[in-house]
Amino acid sequence: MRIGKVWVRFYKSFNFDYELKATPNAKRLPWQETSAGWMPHISIPLESDVTAIVGANESGKTHLLDAINIVLTGTGLEKRDFCRYSSLFSVEQQSRLYPEVGATMLLSESDSEAVRDLGIPVRNDGSIIMLRPEPGEIDVVGRDEERARLSSNQASGLTALLPFPHWLKTTVALPDSVSITALSGTASRITSRGQRLRLLGLLSGMGTEDQLVKNAGALLQLLDAQEASSPGDQLGQLLLSKVARIDTSSFQELEQAISNGRDGLVNGLIQEMNTSIARHLNISRWWTQDPDFQLRLSPRETELVFTIRDRTGTDYSFTERSRGLTYFLSYYVQLLSHDRPVDRTEVLLMDEPDAYLSASGQQDLLRVLEHHARPDNSERRDQVVYVTHSPFLVNRNAGHRVRVVDKGTRDEGTRLVKDATRNHYEPLRTSLGAYVAETAFIGGENLFVEGIADQVLLAGINARLLRAGAAPSRCLDLNRVTLVACGANVPYMLYLARGRDQIKPACAALLDSDTSGEEAKKQIKRGGAHGKPALSDDLVVMVADWAAREKISAEPGVVIREPEDLVPLSVAVNVARRYAENMVGAPETLTRTLEVSAVREALAEAQGSLWDALAATFRSIFETDMNKAGFAKELVALLDETETASSRPPGVPALDANFANLLEHLAKTLSMARERETERQRDHRLERIIDAFVCDHPTGCVRDTAASTLLRIDAAADDSTSGDVLRAETSRLRRDFKLAVDPLHNIDEYTDFLQRLKSLRLIERLDNQGLIEPAPRPRP
Known part of the structure; x- marks a missing residue:
């Protein structure tokens, strides 16, 4: 069972949906009627995996998390939380009311069967709208839009099926140290470093029996004082005992070894404990700021102190590193140590986890949350709902997950900003930033394009394909890849990004196959100040060359030279009509005069350029020019509208297929650029890729993740006999384990896959020993 939508009315900052109430001809639902008339609930849809709640301070974001918790648990509904600027707020007898929260619950097959057995009414679509009007009571809304109060048996049965809410504590950091006594479970009257220091201070002042x-009295009082274990201390204990799986007897043995001065045994135990932490925590998979990062233990007299070893091989205490790292570790350990219910789904709730994390740390946490919602080593699917102020904790590949809340004026209360999702949020915020060109220097992966229209098209359609279930490896990861619009300055921007420093970001370029694009390619090849090309030829994607290799089919008369040529003519005409209506203000009677036949006739004079033909036809009808970026924005908006249509309009399937091919090629090109930079900076790349995969996915993973790893291995392979054999073996792995089929499904016979993957590390060694025969070359 999952939450599809949350319903809130009169709860804290939420009053009622005044926008819906003011909408002409809005449908009045009987179950939303009150003594003061129709007051519709505020509804906030949740995604099936991750939902980000964004809003200003005091906008009601946290109140929404509280409402979700009340819906799922039935606890916390209080009259004191009734919205104080509601017209129904009262202090008089018989007039004080409870706020109301509820949810639309989406049922699995087993849930539906259990609900039928309980006799609980469901909606026409098979879902349930359940409401909590007051403590201990549950109402449901039937097909007739009327309320029905559940019996105690029905209510308890439904409650047992609801997802389990789990709050992640975002204000608790991992502690600097943990008491060995607490870990070993032995009795001691001195359990903390603070108590020990106070005891030593007290004893140091006693030189005589009289003293x-x-x-x-003070001594006995100190010995009798029992310091409560803090949430941080408990988290540290969970890390060692539950996550690292260190047995209690090991801590007992360590305590005795320290007491007896057996330093060799102490060092041996600590070394094994550190090995266990590294194996089970696997923090290097998620903390990208330092791939060599290690969390380690150092023994003291009565505590185990947490230290950090970075890429320099130096150990630091927590106090010597940023607070962000300790909070990231806290969040990660909380998730690992938490036991999710096996018989129902879970909703993870987080209130502003970005407070202590840097931009990179937030991106790392975002990946952890994605994995928590959809683990790649199991079929479990849970929901994550978090509140944030930060743009770095928003997945730019999935703008549809964002819910923006805003508090209106006077008695309006918190509302859902309905026009801040999908098309209006993504890709325009990402694509039209004030300092677009400067993003070339963030040091990540960069795709250089000629114009803003290319940014909008690629980002918008990329997000659309991901929402439709496309494999992530076949799309751009906009959390890592920056789309840099350069105009006619692509060669110079590439030189600035890559031509002057030793550490170079991974870059690729997408150029139109026109005069300016061909000239840009020549300039890139000639290089910058030192005559060295900023990119190799295979990292510069010319649209016409790519289309010819991939055998992309175009409209009759259209020659593919730029991304706009991938748009079918019927779709392009509809987009131009939208542009005329929205940007020019043309009436529908005039926009209808822009017809496909007129654009097709103009193709010959435009030398096969769909954009030139469309723009010329547009100018002849509306006596003004059409902007490419505006056209791209309207195209993305039109495609978003087709997602909810019962069938896709003519031309849209072909458009999706064309851009899916382009995005997959760009993703592979950037992957190749990334691996080349890694190869340039590090040796033993093949072993590193395989070892990282085995460490990150010891028990299973989805096929798409494995396919992405094999692509990285192909990019890392040398141009040699062993490289040819290596690529042939990766092809066999793809075929034998069906990695191209159902990419989001788990790999079958995973143990066999791992064994064959590990054996790839031996190919170069066998080639060096002369044991690999060169592959026969194809006949001319």
């Missing part, structure tokens, strides 16, 4: 007798 001892005089301070006996």
Whole structure:
């Protein structure tokens, strides 16, 4: 069972949906009627995996998390939380009311069967709208839009099926140290470093028996003082005992070894504990700021101190590193140590986890949350709902996950900003930033394009394909890849990004196959100040050359030279009509005069350029020019509208197929650029790729993840006999384990796959020993 939509009315900052109430001809639902008339609930849809709640301070974001918790648990519904600027807020007898929260619950097959057995009414679509009007009561809304109160048996049965809410504590950091006594479970009257220091300070001032007798009361008081274990201390204990799986007897043995001065045994135990932490925590998979990062233990007299070893091989205490790392570790350990219910789904709730994390740390946490919602080593699917102020904790590949809330004026209360999702949020915020060109220097992966229209098209259609279930490896990861619009300055921008420093970001370029694009390619090849090409030829994608290799079919009369030529003519005409209506203000009677036949006739004079033909026809009808970026924006908006249509309009399937091929090629090109930079900076790349995969996915993973790893291995392979054999073996792995089929499904016979993957590391060694025969070359 999952939450499809949350319903809130009169709860804290949420009053009612005043926008819906003011909408002409809005449908009044009987179950939303009150003594003061129709007051519709505010509805907030949730995604099936991850939902980000964004809003200003005091906009009601946290109140939404509280409402979800009340819906799922039935606890916390209080009259004192009734919205104070509601007209129904009262302090008089018989007039004080409860706020109301509820949810639309989406049922699995087993849920539906259990609900039928309980006799609970469901909607026509098989879902349930359940409401909590007051403590201990549950109402459901039937097909007739009327409320029905559940019996106690029905209510308890439904409650047992609801997802389990789990709050992640975002204000608790991992502690600097953990008491060995607490870990070993042995009795001790001194359990913390603070108590020990106070005891030593007290004893150091006692030089005589009289002083001892005089301070006996203070001494006994100190010994009897029991310091409560803090949430941070408990988290540290969970890390070692539950996540790292270190047995209690090991801590007992360590405590005795320290007491007896057996330093060799102490060092041996600590070394094994550190090995266990590294194996089970696997933090290097998620903390991208330092791939060599290690969390380690150092023994003291009564504590185990957490230290950090970075890429320099130096150990630091927590106090010597940023707070962000300790909070990231806290969030990660909380997720690992938490036991999810096996018989129902879970909703993870987080309130502003970005407070202590850097931009990179937030991106790392975002990947952890994605994995928590959809683990790649199991079929489990849970929901994550978090509140954030930060753009770095928003997945730019999935703008549809964002929910923006805003508090209106006077008695309006918190509302859902309905026009801040999908098309209006993504890709325009990403694509039209004020300092687009400067993003070339962030040091990640960069795709250089000629114009803003290319940014909008690629980002918008990329997000659309991901929402439709395309494999992530076949699309651009916009959390890592920056689309850099350069106009006619692509060669110079590439030189600035890559031509002057030792550490170079991975880059590729997409150029139109026109005069300016061909000239840009020549300039890139000639290089910058030192005559060295900023990119190799295979990292410069010319649209016409790519289309010819991939055998992309175009409209009759259209010659593919730029991304706009991939848009079918019927779709392009509809987009131009939208542009005329929205940007020019043309009436529908005039926009209808822009017809496909007129654009097709103009193709010959435009030398096969769809854009030139469309723009010329547009100018002849509306006596003004059409902007490429505006056209791209309207195209993305039109495609978003087709997602909810019962069938896709003519031309849209072909458009999706064309851009899916282009995006897959760009993703592979950037992957190749990334691996080349890694190869240039590090040796033993093949072993590193395989070892990282085995460490990150010891028990299973989805096929798409494995396919992406094999692509990285292909890019890392040398131009040699062993490289040819290596690529042949990766092809066999793809075929034998059907990695191209159902990419989001788990790999069958995973143990066999891992064994064959590990054996790839031996190919170069066998080639060096002369044991590999060169592959026969194809006949001319």
